[in-house]
Amino acid sequence: MNVKQMLTAAALCSAALRKNNVVFIALLPLLAPAVVIAQVNINASATGRYEESTNLFAAEGGYPIAGVILTHPGDSYYAYGGQFAVSDLVSQQKLFADVTATQYRYDTYDDLNHDDYKLDGGLNWKLGLALDGTLEVTRTHLMVPFVDVIQLVPALQTEQRETAVVGWLINPEWRIEGTGYYRSVDEPLVVAPDLHLTERSGLATLTYLGEGALTSGLSAGYLTGDFTGTNGTFNPAYEQTSFGLVANYAASGQSVFKGAVGYTRRTSPDAIDAISGITGALDYKNQLTGKTSVDLTLSRQINAYVANGGSVISDVAGLNVNWQATYKINVIAGYNWTYYDLPGQGNNPVGSDRHDYLQYASLVVDYAVLRWLELKPYANVLTRRSNLIGGDFNATVYGIFVTLNWQSPP
Secondary structure, three states, rough: HHHHHHHHHHHHHHHHHHOOOHHHHHHHHHHHHOOOOHEEEEEEEEEEEEEEOOOOOOOOOOOOOOOOOOOOOOOEEEEEEEEEEEEEEOOOOEEEEEEEEEHHHHHHHHHHOOOEEEEEEEEEEEOOOOOOEEEEEEEEEEOOOOOOOOOOOOOEEEEEEEEEEEEEEEEEOOOEEEEEEEEEEEOOOOOOOOOOOEEEEEEEEEEEEEOEEEEEEEEEEEEEEEEOOOOOOOOEEEEEEEEEEEEEEEOOEEEEEEEEEEEEEEOOOOOOOOOOEEEEEEEEEEEOOOOOOEEEEEEEEEEEHHHHEEEEEHHHHHHHHEEEEEOEEEEEEEEEEEEEEOOOOOOOOEOOEEEEEEEEEEEEEEEEEEEOOEEEEEEEEEEEEEEEOOOEEEEEEEEEEEEEEOOOOO
16 A cells, blocks of 8 residues: 555545534444443543633734724633543444533623534544554534634634544554545634635655654645635635654653654645745653653644634744642643744735734643542733734733543443
């Protein structure tokens, strides 16, 4: 099986999932216990959250949004939800399904009240020792963060993705893997009530497994997408090609390195946002002591920016420090710096390139009070500086997340 055949197989599986995804998701929780009841694992949880933000709408002070200057942009909300997950391992095949739903109720801006949900179902399969893969369908419905949209009413996004992965262990040293997905996004906005994105992608990776701590390989991908309902504001279609190197390295069980670096080129029929450059992601983890670990991430990606019907180049640097104070208390401090380059999406003047600089600092305390009770108080600080008129803002967020867990006996 060559790379072309692998991508074709993944694309066919993804198309089959897309045609039957509703039935596929609905039947998974029923299929798993129907096969072998004794091997079914069930997890359920109830969640509650209280959060307060000093700048809910990510608004610049004194700058109007839809003609309104907010004198009190802050608000708080309560959220209630639950999660139900079921999986069943039959021989080497694993069926899984996960359903999550949450209600959000705001104190002041109650027109932001909404419900979120996520459906995730699939099959991790194996065929002998050489072939394996995944068939998966996810559907999410959520409110787009106001850092991504400039309006005073909620933008409720619905996204569905069907993914197929096919892997072949050619021999103990070489593995080839093909991944295909189909993505559909509806994100109605005030300025574009029928905004829709359709995206299709295929990726092939050839990996040398070797015999030591280092694995490395090559990857190549192709992606197409098109927007509708943009009111002609930005480019409606694009094509993207990419190729690169991938590597994983685990040293003495204390440090782990994962990396991918390559070149990506995105083009469009009218060349409005034709962009290209070096892309990739690096992740380095190190267990400094028995209680303390650090995680450093660097990435540069080219993606679709749905709210503007355009593209975005994102450069991200992040650092997390994890301190396991006791066996029940885990403290995580994080810092993230992000630079967004949005071609043709500025307003100074209209049609110029937009540049955003975001900084995000966070502190989370994860307290496992009991086996079934978990508390997570947190605080975040977010700032953005932009050449977009009205794009600068500061926000402070704090809250607490409560989880009640239940798990079926093993």
